[in-house]
């Protein structure tokens with residue numbers, strides 16, 4: 001009989017549980033239903049980027065319909081209000097849900113620790129709506145401050161405080177430090193009028209990172225102009241600011257990022273909860289006291305080797321979600337459950353665009369590597385849940401549609417690519433390669449060795465003995481002094497290392513004489529007639545394949561990249577000529593999506609992504625399936 005598995009919460013844990021069940025199920029084994037109060041999954045780890053106006057809100061939410069396309073998971077938008085574990089039933093406002101197995105993955109919610117006025121007056125950063133609300137509020141503070149004549153009120157509007165110096169708080173204040181500078185310029189407000197403060201009860205920031213990394217981040221925040229108040233509890237909050245006991249800080253913006261606890265639904269559950277965060281007690285299989293009810297992610301307290309709850313972080317959520325799904329299938333198949341061991345690999349914290357620290361498997365990575373790692377982790381996650389589509393969308397938002405453009409390079413790169421403008425360039429480049437290839441066939445490149453002459457080497461009966469470069473005067477025969485002089489003026493690149501010399505001839509723009517390449521040609525390519533034939537046939541085939549790929553717009557990005565590589569190869573062998581140098585620039589232009597308009601790529605790339613996604617989500621390879629030819633919305 002088909003078993004009903006109900007998952008509540010489409011966060012990191014719930015999604016992983018649903019995808020794992022879908023991938024590992026046998027036919028007619030389970031019916032998977034996922035209920036969430038939103039129709040999208042929120043990338044909680046990136047909320048600060050939207051709150052700080054680095055990326056648009058679209059960057060941090062992914063439609064659930066998109067994630068569960070090609071799966072058997074039924075997604076329902078609803079909010080579960082009550083849990084009846086005795087009768088295997090849940091209730092929303094209007095509906096009843098029954099289950100054989102339940103996975104609770106409702107995540108966390110901010111913890112206000114009973115501080116008077118905090119809940120009513122502070123902003124939280126725990127949902128998509130929170131992030132948008134903070135962003136709009138901060139914009140509004142600047143709009144109001146610009147024309148505010150009351151000095152105290154203006155000061156209050158321009159003081160931004162984050163409560164809690166853990167990773168969420170530090171990331172948030174880092175974004176504000178960068179964004180408020182732009183806002184100040186926009187609203188004609190002096191930077192020195194803006195006050196940025198981060199407050200924490202602890203004696204240092206980032207207590208979950210090593211001391212060294214915390215110090216690095218502390219120093220960087222100071223450099224950005226952030227005041228760091230440590231050993232400072234927030235005692236009481238009202239609409240005009242907050243008191244620390246020793247002082248009252250005037251502000252309209254207090255963002256509370258100091259405490260989390262399990263989703264409020266657990267309060268009504270007759271189950272054991274651990275400590276202040278109230279996470280549900282689970283066994284080593286992620287089961288609660290009800291054997292068919294699992295609690296995963298932030299809501300469940302899986303223990304580490306020291307008997308402490310695993311931190312409420314993404315890695316824990318993904319691994320417990322996956323573990324619970326596997327154990328449900330084992331239970332259905334009457335197999336022994338598997339212990340869910342969570343392996344935490346580390347923590348990364350970014351402060352704005354250009355700074356990050358990380359402790360990965362006990363090692364402190366340098367700033368540049370931490371920034372890359374943060375990107376890679378997101379890319380890896382999105383690749384797993386949505387394939388190429390999610391990764392491309394993420395990179396689009398992070399790189400091309402970044403809202404704050406600090407670096408000159410960011411300011412100039414385009415946000416929208418009108419691919420059809422590039423079609424003539426692509427066709428012309430394709431035709432040029434095809435023409436070159438066909439011409440070489442006509443010249444007998446498939447019949448006898450030609451490369452030695454082509455590269456300007458003296459030829460003999462056996463290339464092996466005759467691979468000697470022609471004398472300089474002979475090789476540059478026909479050089480026109482005037483043209484060479486012009487070329488020298490234009491391209492006088494003195495790179496001055498590893499034996500790079502520029503040669504100029506009549507219609508040659510330039511050639512780089514690069515020792516290792518010369519060695520390779522003389523000793524490998526021209527070693528004998530057979531190697532010469534292999535390489536020259538390779539060149540002809542490559543030119544024809546590139547030509548056809550570009551003309552048809554098939555794998556255009558790769559073809560353009562290969563074009564550049566082949567041209568670079570010519571620069572170091574035959575030299576590049578007046579009539580061919582444009583091919584480099586045309587190829588660079590074609591990398592920007594030239595196959596997407598009037599090209600096969602328009603259909604092929606989404607199709608390949610769909611095939612991959614279907615395989616990844618179902619563990620079944622299929623070329624034709626329902627909606628296999630869908631294009632991205």
Ligand SMILES: Cc1cc2nc3c(=O)[nH]c(=O)nc-3n(C[C@H](O)[C@H](O)[C@H](O)COP(=O)(O)OP(=O)(O)OC[C@H]3O[C@@H](n4cnc5c(N)ncnc54)[C@H](O)[C@@H]3O)c2cc1C
Nearest residue numbers: 009011012013036037044080106107297298312313314317
């Ligand atoms: C700003 C911020 C930054 C963070 N940065 C990092 C970081 O850098 N690294 C890291 O590892 N962790 C980070 N975290 C923590 C991480 O996001 C959480 O550990 C993770 O999201 C937990 O996943 P989850 O699936 O348990 O819950 P969530 O991702 O919170 O998902 C819970 C889901 O349940 C749904 N839901 C809740 N109640 C109901 C209901 N009654 N009915 C229906 N649906 C419901 C919600 O809509 C939500 O979709 C950060 C968190 C925040 C807020």
